Amino acid sequence: MNHEHHVHEGESLLDAARDRLISSGEQWTDMRSAVFEALAGFDKPASAYDIAEAVSKSQGRRVAANSVYRILDLFVGSNLARRVESANAYVANAHPDCLHDCIFLICDNCGQTVHLDDDSLSGGVRKAAASAGFTAPRPVIEVRGTCGDCETN
Template identity: 35%
Template sequence: MKATQVESDALSVAEAEAFCRSRGARFTPMRREVYALMLSESTARSAYDLLDAMQRRLGRRLAPPTVYRALEFLLVQGLIHKLETTHSYLPCAHPGAAHQGLYLVCTDCGVTEELEDEAVNGLLRDRAHASGFAPRRQVVELQGTCARCRP
């Protein structure tokens, strides 16, 4: 699959820092750098892509856990999402809002659209509970062809 491109209303780095501060969370220099790097391109990136880019940006070697810890923080704060099928990360289009991941992923060009649909989320949640299942996290990714790539 090609790189994933996202049109997003993600918070700027300064807004993300203020958002974290308001929640009592520390937006460390490394977390700031990883988030800024994610915003600098319109594609979802794997942790190792981010690690390589960070090493080039900082001019020094980094251990993979450095980037993984920053990504985990950004995930917990709701500033980014992880696409499960591609193991890549992208800025959240609805930061600060409680929502579940619904994504349309074009397998031709990689464009990804994050959707917010409470009807779909509610249906999945209700069906899970009816089965006695207690969901912790939900990510729905639909793969197909976007309007620009369809013949």
């Protein structure tokens, strides 16, 4: 899947997320917007509790983590967010209009997470899965280690 895709940020990311969700037949509600904005505002993967706290502060009322989990599940299914399984946390997808396999590089020291799109790397995973009679439509690969900043400190 080699093609150019536009990485969104700020207002452009919010617009792209809204457009993607609406095109999948879902509504872009005020709460979904608030959850997405909070998620996109984190520089590291955020838990549903982190996001609920951020939305609660911005709206001046308590927002339950259960509500946030439901919205995050919708976002993952709609390609607006990615779930970092090993951290039970989420990151906003900077290009929700493109479907790619997902590779996360996660620093065990500082928690910084880099999201790579390299379908050629996950091709081997797909091939191995297929040879075992297993279908892996969108594999997620997580690599834990030490980021360059922590390595030099």
